[in-house]
Amino acid sequence: MKNLLLLGDEAIAQAALDAGLSGMYAYPGTPSTEIMEYIQSSEQAEERNVHREWSANEKTAMEAALGMSYCGKRAMVAMKHVGLNVAADPFINSAMTGVNGGLIVVSADDPSMHSSQNEQDSRFYAKFANVPCFEPSDQQEAYEMIFDAFELSEKYKLPVLFRITTRLAHSRASVSLREPMPEKKLSLPADPVQFVLLPAIARKKYKYLIDAFEKLRYEIRLSKYNSFKDGSNRDMGIIACGIAYNYLIENIGSSNHEYPVLKLSGYPFPKDLIKDITGRCKSVLILEEGAPMVEESLRGLLDDGIKIYGRMDGTVPRDGELNPTIVAKSLGMETSFGSEVPSLVKSRPPSFCKGCGHADMFNALIDALKFYKTGSVFADIGCYTLGALPPYNSINSCVDMGASVTMAVGAADAGLFPSVSVIGDSTFTHSGMTGLLDAVVKGSSVTIIISDNSTTGMTGGQDSHATGRLEQICSGLGVDEKHIRLIIPLRKNHEENVLIMREEFEHRGVSVIIAQRECIQTATKKKRAVTSNR
Amino acid sequence: MKTDIIISGVGGQGILSIAATIGLAAVANKLYLKQSEVHGMSQRGGDVQSHFRLSDKPIASDLIPYGKADIIISVEPMESLRYLPWLSKNGWIVTNSVPMVNIPDYPAAEDIINEIKKIKNHIIIDADSIAKEAGSSKAGNIVILGAASPFIQMPYSSLEDAIRKLFGKKGEEIVEINLKALKAGREASGK
Numbered sequence: 001m002k003n004l005l006l007l008g009d010e011a012i013a014q015a016a017l018d019a020g021l022s023g024m025y026a027y028p029g030t031p032s033t034e035i036m037e038y039i040q041s042s043e044q045a046e047e048r049n050v051h052r053e054w055s056a057n058e059k060t061a062m063e064a065a066l067g068m069s070y071c072g073k074r075a076m077v078a079m080k081h082v083g084l085n086v087a088a089d090p091f092i093n094s095a096m097t098g099v100n101g102g103l104i105v106v107s108a109d110d111p112s113m114h115s116s117q118n119e120q121d122s123r124f125y126a127k128f129a130n131v132p133c134f135e136p137s138d139q140q141e142a143y144e145m146i147f148d149a150f151e152l153s154e155k156y157k158l159p160v161l162f163r164i165t166t167r168l169a170h171s172r173a174s175v176s177l178r179e180p181m182p183e184k185k186l187s188l189p190a191d192p193v194q195f196v197l198l199p200a201i202a203r204k205k206y207k208y209l210i211d212a213f214e215k216l217r218y219e220i221r222l223s224k225y226n227s228f229k230d231g232s233n234r235d236m237g238i239i240a241c242g243i244a245y246n247y248l249i250e251n252i253g254s255s256n257h258e259y260p261v262l263k264l265s266g267y268p269f270p271k272d273l274i275k276d277i278t279g280r281c282k283s284v285l286i287l288e289e290g291a292p293m294v295e296e297s298l299r300g301l302l303d304d305g306i307k308i309y310g311r312m313d314g315t316v317p318r319d320g321e322l323n324p325t326i327v328a329k330s331l332g333m334e335t336s337f338g339s340e341v342p343s344l345v346k347s348r349p350p351s352f353c354k355g356c357g358h359a360d361m362f363n364a365l366i367d368a369l370k371f372y373k374t375g376s377v378f379a380d381i382g383c384y385t386l387g388a389l390p391p392y393n394s395i396n397s398c399v400d401m402g403a404s405v406t407m408a409v410g411a412a413d414a415g416l417f418p419s420v421s422v423i424g425d426s427t428f429t430h431s432g433m434t435g436l437l438d439a440v441v442k443g444s445s446v447t448i449i450i451s452d453n454s455t456t457g458m459t460g461g462q463d464s465h466a467t468g469r470l471e472q473i474c475s476g477l478g479v480d481e482k483h484i485r486l487i488i489p490l491r492k493n494h495e496e497n498v499l500i501m502r503e504e505f506e507h508r509g510v511s512v513i514i515a516q517r518e519c520i521q522t523a524t525k526k527k528r529a530v531t532s533n534r
Numbered sequence: 535m536k537t538d539i540i541i542s543g544v545g546g547q548g549i550l551s552i553a554a555t556i557g558l559a560a561v562a563n564k565l566y567l568k569q570s571e572v573h574g575m576s577q578r579g580g581d582v583q584s585h586f587r588l589s590d591k592p593i594a595s596d597l598i599p600y601g602k603a604d605i606i607i608s609v610e611p612m613e614s615l616r617y618l619p620w621l622s623k624n625g626w627i628v629t630n631s632v633p634m635v636n637i638p639d640y641p642a643a644e645d646i647i648n649e650i651k652k653i654k655n656h657i658i659i660d661a662d663s664i665a666k667e668a669g670s671s672k673a674g675n676i677v678i679l680g681a682a683s684p685f686i687q688m689p690y691s692s693l694e695d696a697i698r699k700l701f702g703k704k705g706e707e708i709v710e711i712n713l714k715a716l717k718a719g720r721e722a723s724g725k
Contacts, residue, residue, distance in 0.1 A: 007571070030573055031573065034573070114572070167596050167597065170573050171570040171571070171585075172569040173567065174566070174567070246596065247594070247595050247597075249595075323595075323599070328599065335599070335600060335601070336600060336622070337600045337619055338600065338620055341615060341618055342618070342649045344645055344646065346612070346639050347581075348579075348580055348581045349580055349637075351578060351580070353578060391638075458578075
């Protein structure tokens with residue numbers, strides 16, 4: 001069979017295509033972006049015309065995927081872990097409606113926060129919603145699991161959560177592929193009110209959901225990924241979840257290991273499985289990437305049972321990504337170390353590219369704010385968050401997608417003047433528009449700077465829904481056209497831009513300044529594409 | 535056979551092309567590999583690294599344990615030092631000598647070189663000049679790969695084949711420049 005060298009993200013994408021995917025939905029977010037990108041550049045997807053366009057945000061992506069599933073076709077939606085917060089409403093309720101065609105929700109967690117604002121563990125969401133969860137340990141397993149996840153989803157009529165972490169998402173290995181399957185035909189749900197969550201219907205559906213979740217513990221398509229291997233030393237047993245299993249095997253080898261080992265990659269699992277370890281060992285070490293979820297449930301509130309080692313007692317660090325050295329230490333094994341990093345090595349944080357419009361926008365903003373007290377700039381999620389770093393040091397918040405607009409509104413309510421929001425174009429159409437509507441309706445004194453680089457920059461330059469639509473959107477939402485100002489953030493326009501910003505700060509009402517200059521990365525890419533086509 | 539490699543540099547210096555070249559060669563030699571990459575925020579001019587593991591047996595961890603890397607291949611001198619905790623006692627540093635200065639507190643270049651020289655096994659070459667001579671200043675990454683090639687346990691010709699495959703789409707001229715850069719780097723390593 002064919003082998004391909006694939007990132008974990010790409011293995012998931014390829015598996016979904018081979019499993020007869022009809023629609024892929026996503027909003028870019030590290031470390032999940034490459035799933036959609038792979039499908040967008042796949043010839044297989046093009047031949048079949050698989051739906052593969054970005055959505056405005058994770059919520060709209062999730063809902064569109066549910067609509068595809070309603071029609072009996074297989075759909076997948078992918079997002080970074082915090083994206084699942086945005087999509088939480090449709091996600092939780094899709095467990096209540098159930099699905100028709102198989103539906104997989106991929107959530108890519110980012111322990112150690114390489115490119116994120118927190119390290120929340122998506123496995124909790126699966127439990128919260130009462131849906132099955134797969135957590136692959138490597139690229140090949142991720143590929144295989146997608147087929148089972150679709151089958152399982154269709155058998156129980158439930159969405160499936162597919163949880164990966166940064167390391168698997170962005171690590172490449174050889175993956176052997178299966179024969180592709182055809183897509184499902186359009187067929188509507190047998191029960192016409194399956195998707196109608198009126199209370200009377202929802203109550204019945206919730207009983208089914210609770211019941212189904214218990215049955216899932218004994219479902220072969222999940223349990224085949226949970227395996228127990230006995231060992232001779234009963235002083236300690238080891239439970240390793242997802243990718244943590246690889247770090248364990250790196251240290252103890254895949255065969256003839258001393259300790260009994262339980263690999264967990266499918267949730268929920270039955271009590272008996274845990275008893276394989278707790279029934280024969282004096283203690284248990286739990287290795288999991290992310291939060292101590294399995295550990296917490298094994299300890300319970302009283303924690304008066306078998307001796308447990310893990311993240312909660314400090315055997316493994318409480319936060320951050322695992323690695324083979326951390327796991328070796330938790331096993332009491334000897335570890336090696338090269339040498340300390342010499343003190344002359346300085347940190348090299350990411351920075352604005354040469355020729356970036358955000359940088360010129362910030363330079364103007366800094367000068368415009370010189371006449372006011374500091375502490376009035378609410379920013380958002382994107383490249384422009386780098387405005388927090390020297391030499392700019394010019395933003396005071398970065399919380400979640402769209403929060404710059406609404407935090408500025410709240411701060412203006414509290415009497416802050418000026419109250420300024422800095423938000424990117426793609427972030428604005430993701431979650432900033434509704435906040436702007438709040439501001440318009442209340443007549444808030446806020447200045448919203450949309451730093452429009454006409455792309456989704458931080459994740460590598462995906463198309464932005466905002467491109468060419470910002471002025472219309474803002475005036476459509478009710479912003480006075482006199483206070484929708486267009487500027488070009490270039491050094492030569494600096495004085496003029498500072499002046500415009502100051503004018504709009506002084507306006508008692510909603511102002512929007514669109515600072516429009518294409519991202520230097522995407523502009524260069526386009527230029528290159530044009531040259532090579534000649 | 536097992537080779538654990540850390541490839542390092544600054545976002546935009548082409549470390550993923552180095553990884554992709556070794557990766558293609560590894561597949562052609564039927565070796566197992568795992569290659570962990572950095573995408574996202576740190577790409578913007580920040581420090582980037584790739585853990586590259588090659589073996590004739592299956593590989594478990596995507597990450598190299600501390601103290602186990604056989605080679606640090608670095609396109610930037612200060613970045614080669616950032617990964618010393620991973621370098622094994624007998625490991626090699628193969629690095630470009632030309633600094634990429636995009637931070638205000640970048641140390642003196644000669645202090646960095648002296649620090650690298652403290653590591654027993656090191657190769658320091660001016661990859662930028664060698665690349666320019668080979669035909670393109672952009673091929674510094676491939677020069678460094680060439681300099682590291684004696685320590686990667688694969689036939690040299692398989693790296694050449696990989697370059698043909700990787701750069702083939704960009705035209706014969708680019709392929710030739712990179713093959714020249716690879717060879718010049720290998721010669722400069724003195725191995």
